[in-house]
Amino acid sequence: MAKSPIKIRILGAGPAGLYAGYRLKRLLPSSDIMIVEQNPQDVTFGFGVVLSAQGLQFLAGDDPELVQAISSGLEAWEDIEVRVGGDRVRIDGIGFTAIARLELLRILHAKVREVGLQPIYSKSLEDLSQFRNADLVIGADGVNSLVRNEYKDAFGTKVENLTNWFAWFGAARPFDALTQTFLETEEGPFNAHHYRYSKTHSTFLVETTADNFERLGLQKFSEEESRLFSQKLFTQVLEGANLRTNRSIWRQFPKITNERWSHKNMVLVGDALRTAHYSIGSGTRLALEDVQALIGAIAETNGDIPSALALYEERRKPIVNKLLSAAAQSAEWYEHFDQRMKLPPLEFAHEYISRSGRVDPDRLVLTCPQFAQDYMNWKKIADRAAGG
Numbered sequence: 362m363a364k365s366p367i368k369i370r371i372l373g374a375g376p377a378g379l380y381a382g383y384r385l386k387r388l389l390p391s392s393d394i395m396i397v398e399q400n401p402q403d404v405t406f407g408f409g410v411v412l413s414a415q416g417l418q419f420l421a422g423d424d425p426e427l428v429q430a431i432s433s434g435l436e437a438w439e440d441i442e443v444r445v446g447g448d449r450v451r452i453d454g455i456g457f458t459a460i461a462r463l464e465l466l467r468i469l470h471a472k473v474r475e476v477g478l479q480p481i482y483s484k485s486l487e488d489l490s491q492f493r494n495a496d497l498v499i500g501a502d503g504v505n506s507l508v509r510n511e512y513k514d515a516f517g518t519k520v521e522n523l524t525n526w527f528a529w530f531g532a533a534r535p536f537d538a539l540t541q542t543f544l545e546t547e548e549g550p551f552n553a554h555h556y557r558y559s560k561t562h563s564t565f566l567v568e569t570t571a572d573n574f575e576r577l578g579l580q581k582f583s584e585e586e587s588r589l590f591s592q593k594l595f596t597q598v599l600e601g602a603n604l605r606t607n608r609s610i611w612r613q614f615p616k617i618t619n620e621r622w623s624h625k626n627m628v629l630v631g632d633a634l635r636t637a638h639y640s641i642g643s644g645t646r647l648a649l650e651d652v653q654a655l656i657g658a659i660a661e662t663n664g665d666i667p668s669a670l671a672l673y674e675e676r677r678k679p680i681v682n683k684l685l686s687a688a689a690q691s692a693e694w695y696e697h698f699d700q701r702m703k704l705p706p707l708e709f710a711h712e713y714i715s716r717s718g719r720v721d722p723d724r725l726v727l728t729c730p731q732f733a734q735d736y737m738n739w740k741k742i743a744d745r746a747a748g749g
Contacts, residue, residue, distance in 0.1 A: 366391040367496040367664060372508055374398035374480040375405070377631035377648035378501035379469035384423070384656045386476035389664065396473070396480035399502075405466060406608050408531040409459045409558025411539070411642035419650060430468050434460050436535075436557050443713055444542040444598075448706040452714050454729040457539050457642065459558040465645070489627075497666050498627045499655075501648070504615055506633035516629065517620025522613040523638075524571040525696055526579065528587050530609050532565040534602035539642075541713065542598050543702050549573035550699035553595055554640070565604060566639065567591045570699050579611050587611060614638060614692065618685070622678070623670035630655060637685060638692035641717060647684065651677065687717040707739045 369385055371378045374396050382396045412435075421428045435458040443450045473480065489511055492498050500508025509516055535557035543552045550573055554566040574580070582590060584606050592604045617636045622629055631648030658673040659666070694701075694716035701709055714720055714729070726733045 366393060367666070368393045368494065369497045369499070370492045370495045371396045371499045371501055372486070373500070373502035373633070374482065375501060375503060375631070376465055376469060376645050377652050378499070379466065379473050379480070380649055381499050381501055381630065381652045381655070382478050382480070383469065383472045383476055384652060386478055388656060388660055394478060396478060397484050397486065398480055398482045399485045400482065402482045403463060405462050407462050407529060407564070408562065408607065409556065409564040410462050410465055410645045411556060412458045412646055413456070420653065423653065427472060431460065431465065434464050434468070436460070436559060438538045440538045441714070442538045442540045443710040444540065445702055445706055445709050450706050450710040452710060452729050452732045455714070457556070459556055461558045495626060500627060500629045500633040501631055503632045504617065504636060506629065508627055509619065509629055509633050512624050512627065515621070515624040519618050521616045523616060523692055523696060524613065525568055526571065526574040526611045526613055527566055527568040528591065528609050528611050529607070530565045530567065530588060530591060531605035531607065532563040532599060532602050533561070533605060534563060534599065535559070535561060536563050542595065543698060544594070545702055546594060548577060548594060550702065551594060552698055553598065555598070567595070568695065574611065582611070584609050622674040626666065628655065628670050628673065635681065635685060637688040640691045640695055641688050643684060643688070647681065687719050691717040705743070707736050711736050
C-alpha cells in the first residue's frame with residue numbers, strides 16, 4: 362500500500378461519492394479524505410433507485426454488511442408490466458429491486474461516519490483551485506460535474522441531448538411491478554415509467570416526444586402545472602393518488618461520454634463520467650461499480666495513483682462500453698415509442714423487451730418462459746392469418 366498518507370478530495374456526496382469515501386478510508390486509514398457536496402444533507406434529486414434482481418451482490422465480496430443494510434430496505438418484484446392501448450402484458454422473470462434514494466444515502470452516510478468521515482454539505486465551488494495539492498480528486502459530482510466541465514477538453518467530453526422530453530415525479534402509491542404505460546391521448550403520445558421504491562410510494566417518470574412537447578408548449582409550464590397536467594393525464598393509472606415533485610422540470614436526457622477517464626490527479630466516476638439512459642435502470646449500480654473498480658486498482662498498485670487511474674480505465678472501460686451500447690439502443694427505441702404504439706400489444710411488448718439487444722430469442726425463452734410462450738402462440742396465429 363502507499364508508503365505515506367495521501368490527500369484525497371471527493372466532489373459529490375451522492376451514492377458514488379459516499380461509497381468512495383467509505384471504501385478509501387478503509388483501504389487507506391491514515392489518509393486525509395474530504396467529501397464536498399454543494400447541496401444540503403438529505404436534499405437529492407429523484408425518488409427511487411432501481412437495481413437488477415441481483416441488486417448489489419457485486420458488492421457482497423467486499424462488504425457484506427453494507428449489502429445486508431441496503432437489502433433490508435429493498436422492494437422487489439419479478440415481472441414487468443407493459444400497458445399499451447388499454448391492454449396489459451406481463452413479462453415474467455425480469456426481476457428488479459428498488460430503494461428510496463434518500464434511504465440509500467442515509468445508509469451510505471452512516472457507513473462514512475463509521476470510518477470517521479463527515480461530508481461537508483452546502484459548499485459550492487467555483488473552481489478546483491483549492492484542490493491543486495491533492496494527490497487524488499474524484500469527480501463524483503454527477504451530470505453537471507465541476508471536475509469534468511473545468512477540464513472537458515482534457516477529458517475529451519462529449520454531451521449530446523436526446524430529443525424526447527421527460528419530467529421525474531413521485532407517486533403516493535405503490536405499483537406491484539416495474540410498469541411501462543404508453544398512452545395515445547387527446548394531448549398526444551405519452552409514456553410513464555413507474556415502480557415502487559417503498560411500500561407506499563413510487564417513482565413516476567413521464568415522457569413525450571419532442572414534437573408533442575413543442576405543440577403543447579410544455580416548456581412554459583411551471584413545476585406545479587406540469588404535476589397537475591401529468592396527474593390528470595395518468596389519472597386512471599394513479600387511481601386517485603397524487604404526484605409529488607422534486608425539481609420535476611421538463612428536461613432532455615444528456616448523453617455524456619468522456620474519451621479519457623482521468624487527467625493529472627483527477628478521475629471521474631458515475632454520471633460525471635458517463636450517463637446511461639434511465640430506461641435500463643443502471644445508473645446507480647454503474648456508479649458504485651466504478652468506485653469498486655477504482656478502489657481495486659488503487660489497492661493493486663499499492664496506492665500509486667497514476668498507475669491506478671490508468672488501470673481503472675483499462676479494465677473498466679470495456680465493461681462500461683458494452684452496457685452503454687445497450688443503453689443507446691434502448692434510448693433510441695424510446696425516442697420513437699409513439700411510432701410503435703400501433704403494434705399489437707404482444708408484438709409491442711416483444712419489441713420493448715428486446716429493444717437493447719441484450720435479450721435474444723434464446724435468452725427470452727430461458728428468462729421469460731411464460732411471455733415467450735404467449736408471444737410465440739400469438740405469432741403463429743398472426744402469421745397464419747397473414748398468410749391466409
